[in-house]
Amino acid sequence: MYPNDFRYTKEHEWIKIEGDEALVGITDFAQHQLGDIIFVELPAVGKELAARQSIGVVESVKSVSDVYAPVTGTVVAVNEALGQTADLLNKDPHGQGWIVRIKIKDKKDLDGLLSAGDYEKFLEGLEH
């Protein structure tokens, strides 16, 4: 379920490293908790993000959730498709539902993140 080549945060973001850049999105668990997503507030390209700073917001009909940057970096691209089809986040949260592409400032930030196995264990812990 959770790709092994991704890293995860306890706030349910995933990050897929591609060289000096990375794609960021929310996990399947998160999209399930949120329910039908109707809107995603995306940051501007070029925005500087600090780790754990809010990238933007995901809205379902009755709730709003922040999406946090897993690492420090600069936004180089945003997923414009989400503007038209916000429910890509529900349908394909780990693939077509990516939210931003960041240029990573310091790869050391990745050290604190969870592996797929650790994240799955973390989710099991939440169910209790």
Place this chain on the structure above:
Amino acid sequence: MSYLSLSDKDKKEMLARTGVGATDDLFCCIPEAVRLKRALDLPAAQSELELVRTMEAIGRKNDYSRHLSFLGGGAYEHFIPTVVDYLSSRGEFVSPYTPYQPEVSQGTLQIIFEYQTLVCQLTGLDIANASLYDGSTGTAEAVLMAQRVTSRNKVVLARSLHPQYREVVRTYIKNLGVEAVEVGYGPDGRIDEDALGRALDDKTAAVVCQSPNFFGVVEDIQALSDAAHGVKALSVAIVAEAVSLGMLEAPGKRGADIVAGEGQSLGIPLSFGGPYLGFMACKKEFLRQMPGRVAGQTLDREGRRGFVLTLATREQHIRRERATSNICTNQALCALRATIFMETLGKQGLRELAWQNAQKAAYAADRLGAIPGVKMKFSGPVFNEFVVELPKPWPAVDAGLRAKGIIGGYGLEPAYPELKNAALVAITELKTKDQIDRLAQALQEVLS
């Protein structure tokens, strides 16, 4: 829910059911030392007849209706067709609460949707909210909205923007790190465009200008919008006299990004200052930054058209401190009155109403301007109010006119110290030629 007072029998039953001996026992957690041991200092209860007489006696102290008044300045006396009172006082309209449950509130929601649609048509913009409290808070909300949209912390306010609207804006932005800069007006009564140009920079979130402005002068909204957009700021147009929109081009068609203002002129009585009706409309790209309730059109599961409160994720019960505003209500009854008013007059009726205002004001300006010593202070075009400059200080002239049963206008010096001996005179369709002539005659006598 029934709103019925409790009988002694009801109280006894409640006490018995909860196991409480006497009502006073419910207050056992309040320390003895701070409990009030005497009756409240209120007059004795009155019978209905006594109460009516008491209230009538208090009411007789108000003598506004015994004067011929030419007051304007943000509140205007217009004819309200009987149908507005008649329909808006129906129980179905007066009693409902906020329409959170669409399945039992389609009537309320449909009216809000119609109201929003009319506001869009009047302002020439894409979307409107379900209404705000009044023109002053509407202006403040527009300022906050511009700050959010642009992420900039400076707003430029025209000095010809209503003084109380400016004061309310300052109250709202006081602790938010937003700076308000004022730009003065020229001899035409319009905003000083050179001064505006100097005030605009890349920190400006919005230019906020009223039209017709507080002096009654019609501003060039296109020029202001162009200037604002030139520094990527928003153009916010404020309308305090909504009837003017029956004649003047919609601000949204003149570059305004947000239009806010006062809807009192649309079927709401003066009521000594309130309740009034704030309206707001904006371009669709700013939808998610717009404050206030919004009614939306949708389909039920049988495919029938219906209405709901929508876009609640802008609001504080979901976004909390990051909401677009803390307002979680609207002026439903006033918005209903305005909707009935506008739908009764229709486009043609509103246009004719506006023309009558403009023509009578033009006649009044001619008559007053012809009085020796009286000058029209500003050269710019006006709608239904204008500023006269007199050869004597206004308080004395005002007193002289009141002695003749006339409230001739609103003295401007307190709000604009540089406008000595000046007063704002408003003329609506309610004024007859004779009444205007009477004002001119009285003013001439007082000045001689």
